[in-house]
Amino acid sequence: MSTVFQQSRPGREGVWPKTPSGQASDLLPPDLLRDGPSGLPSLSELDVVRHFTTLSRKNFGVDGNFYPLGSCTMKYNPKFCENVAALPGFARLHPMLPQLPRGDELTQGALEVLYETERWLCEITGMDEFTLHPMAGAHGELTGVLIMAAYHADKGNKKTKIICPDSAHGTNPASAAIAGYEVVSVASKDGIVDPEALAAVLDDQVAGMMMTCPNTLGLFEQNLPRIVELLRSVDALLYYDGANLNAVMGKMRMGDAGFDIVHVNLHKTFATPHGGGGPGAGPVGVCARLADYMPISRVVKDASCRFHLRYDYPKSIGYVAPFYGNFGVVLKAYAYMVRLGREGLIKVSENAVLAANYLRKRLDDVLEVPYDRICMHEFVASAAKQSEKGVRALDIAKALLDKGYHAPTVYFPLIVKECLMFEPTETESKETLDTFADDLRAILAQAETDPAALLAAPVTLPVTRLDETAAARGMHITEDM
Amino acid sequence: MPYVPHTPEDARAMLETVGVSSVEELFAEIPLALRPKSFDLPPGLSESDTRAKLEDMASRNNTALVSFLGAGFYDHYVPSAVDALTGRGEFYTAYTPYQPEASQGTLQAIFEYQTAVSRLLGMDCANASVYDGGTALCEAVMMAVRQTKRTKVLISETVNPIYRILVDTFTRNLHLSLVTVPHREGATDFAAMQAALDKETACVVVQNPNFFGRVQDASALFSAAKAVGAVSVLSAYPVLASVLKTPGAMGADVAVAEGQSLGLPLSFGGPYLGVMTCTKALVRQMPGRIVGRTEDSKGRTGYVLTLQAREQHIRRQKATSNICSNQALCALRSLAHLCLLGEEGLKRTALLSMENARYAAGKLTAIKGVSLLGQGPIGNEFAVTLPRAAQDVCLALIGRGLVPGFPLGRYYQGLENALLVCCTEKTSKRDIDILAAWLEDEL
Secondary structure, three states: OOOHHHHOOOOOOOOOOOOOOOOHHHHOOHHHEOOOOOOOOOOOHHHHHHHHHHHHOOEOOOOOOOOOEOOOOOOOOOOHHHHHHOOHHHHOOOOOHHHOOOHHHHEHHHHHHHHHHHHHHHHHHOOOEEEOOOOOHHHHHHHHHHHHHHHHHHHOOOOOEEEEEOOOOOHHHHHHHHOOOEEEEEOEEOOEEOHHHHHHHOOOOEEEEEEEOOOOOOOOOOOHHHHHHHHHOOOOEEEEEEOOHHHOOOOOOHHHHOOOEEEEOHHHHOOOOOOOOOOOOOOEEEOHHHHHHOOOOEEEEOOOOOEEEEOOOOOOOOOOOOOOOOHHHHHHHHHHHHHHHHHHHHHHHHHHHHHHHHHHHHHOOOOEOOOOOOOOOOEEEEOHHHHOOOOOHHHHHHHHHHOOOOOOEEOOOOOOOOEEEEOOOOOOOHHHHHHHHHHHHHHHHHHHHOHHHHHOOOOOOOOOOEOHHHHHHHOOOOOOO | OOOOOOOHHHHHHHHHHHOOOOHHHHHOOOOHHHOOOOOOOOEOOOHHHHHHHHHHHHHOEOOOOEEOOOOOOOOOOOOHHHHHHHOOHHHHOOOOOOOHHHEHHHHHHHHHHHHHHHHHHOOOEEOOOEOOHHHHHHHHHHHHHHHHOOOEEEEEOOOOHHHHHHHHHHHHHHOOEEEEEOOEOOEOOHHHHHHHOOOOEEEEEEEEOOOOOEOOOOHHHHHHHHHOOOEEEEEEOOOHHHOEOOHHHHOOOEEEEEHHHOOOOOHHHOOOOEEEEEOHHHHHHOOOOOEEEEEEOOOOEEEEEOOHHHOHHHHHHHOOOOOOOOOHHHHHHHHHHHHHHHHHHHHHHHHHHHHHHHHHHHHHHOOOOOEEOOOOOEOOEEEEEOOOOHHHHHHHHHHOOEEOOEEHHHOOOOOOOEEEEEOOOOOOHHHHHHHHHHHHHHO
16 A cells, blocks of 8 residues: 555645744744755645554454464553543653652652552562663663662672573573673573573673573473572572563562562553554562662652652662653553452463463464473464474464464574464453464364465465565665655 | 453363363462562452542642743644544554564554654654664664774763763763763854864764754764764754754764654653664664565565564674664654644644744843843754742742743753743743743742
């Protein structure tokens, strides 16, 4: 379909404000002015509405499609949370108001949301302090690693390395590298971190280790107590990547288990929408001994239950965000927590784990499941057997699109061949899981009888498979003028 | 319970299939020693009670004040269709478009967004956005450091002070030398920046209009930077970019902007939109997602994520950035906003905002003891010097229901009497007259 630029007709009136009194040349000298038009389109309101409505129909989303994309926690996003975030008392609030004299008084409601959300996250994770500033999971990781660096610098430790398991998300090593650390990989054994392998790479240069638990194979890291002990022996910190927190609420708390730093993906576990890639939110929690290094500002509650922002923390790493994080996202997550409460959050994890195990059992006779035991909220299967017949994980993914499902995550984690990673989440009904399993089984049966048909999938969507190599070579990344 | 559909019968059947007798058995792998020491949270509330609780909290924020507060974050009118379109679940409940055939809506929208912001800033190309304008500036600095393999960063003190603090945090462990070049009465001191340029300089960083609202031309600095092999970085204000000389025309290699003013609510600081654009030569240094046009197996036009060899999920610790998300929904909002306003609507918004600022500057400087801070062209924001501390004046006027602007002393030593005043197209002459009258009362 045509782009908005192709649809543009000069002179067509959109949502214009009133006519200004003069022209730009009345206000500024010509050498400071733009030379020629900007090239933005001219469209009527209906042109725009129809264009974006048509585009939206070319998208799968949780509202319309089962979306078992592993590690992404594509659960249902309650609608009322959108209304809450749009309340004018929040949406119209200027972020610099608290920096005005006695500005805290103008923003008590918003500061209370920040304070209360931090308290909830502390109790859920067992950490002592939280900051809501990081604007995504990877941003939380970077914040966490900067806190780690500040801690070691303050203690006079000379540390140069961070350990990441081979099953880690790519953001873990990337975040460590951006904070100036060398990344050391540690191999897994039976799908979880092997303490012996860890001990072999551990020395007093190690600043910390980044772990996801349950890990990206959907397995609980049973050797955690031993890992904590090993790291403590060299004054290295243990970082928890909260991508998979959805599996363990009320079942394990990171602080109790010995983690020093935690980030939480609010957009996953706390049901804020993923928006086609963002915005998310990646708050970070720490244990008490790291509290001094937290980013500023920090929100505090005084004896008379008034809330204030404080900046006077001399050991703080500084600002990681211009203000208080993605406040609109925090609001939705807070509303979700308040709605569900203690029992609800526990049930979220229980049912996420139940659904994943159910789906695993419905598929483990037709797909190879390399770690076929009780999993947490997701599991990894392999299409290695199918690939011998020429049907790869990618082909199975595309065939699922034809049946109206979003595909599972494919080719991640890197340590499983022809990997398919399923995360059904707690919000999908048994009927949905059953129909999905039946449809996937039909695809796998077809892989035996008519593999060629699967290689052509998808055939029911607006486009068939796209040439990614040509895209990278042609680098056509904007519309020509 | 809400959002979990399993009836007791469903749960029983599912447990049976799994081969366990209880949900608790599913968690048997978590050692007892690791079980929670506490999980002390309140019980859940109904949707209605939850909304009431949040409405009460919202009511304890004061958004009724007449405000001249901008300082990088602006209250422009957002057409109603923006909410209606971006509220469609097909957009906001989708994920990063890893399966392009099922995500052409998101992908084409990002391609159009990349085109719109590239054109607006006069640059060759854009990424799919980063978190906000401040982290976009940090990423721009890192791009320059990678490209030049140099470590000296020259940044003007007229760049948003919050962004400068962010750059400091993010580069702290990378052993860079950050040199801040002081402002000259609210203007960017191009002569001093040029004098500090040398063959160790990775980049020069300026903002236009700068934090004081002043409009200047960085062309000469940028060509001097080019001559020594340094990268030129400009932080822009996208609404005014529709009328001002573009970063591209000035010779910027990287242009970034806070995209909040393009259709996003102020929302107490986020989510916002980090607009990031650059020249073709630098595109492989750019962080984040980039969407490219291609064809499907039948020759039809389609869109995919491209140049992914820069990214963390492929390159891990060797990636250009750790960033994984983009602000896709915010980018979509800004694209819909730009389409609804169009070329003419955005230009009008800029002109009306600037006309209002001139009217306000005239009214305020007519008050005895009030003068403009420095001389020179302004955009929609300007700084005035008051005869007494701006903090005190601000406090008094807030008490009467009006925020007169931002007291600059918080970030600029010696400017304790200076106030930064912002107008948009929404500012009324009547409000400006009240501001002038009340300010006169207080002084």
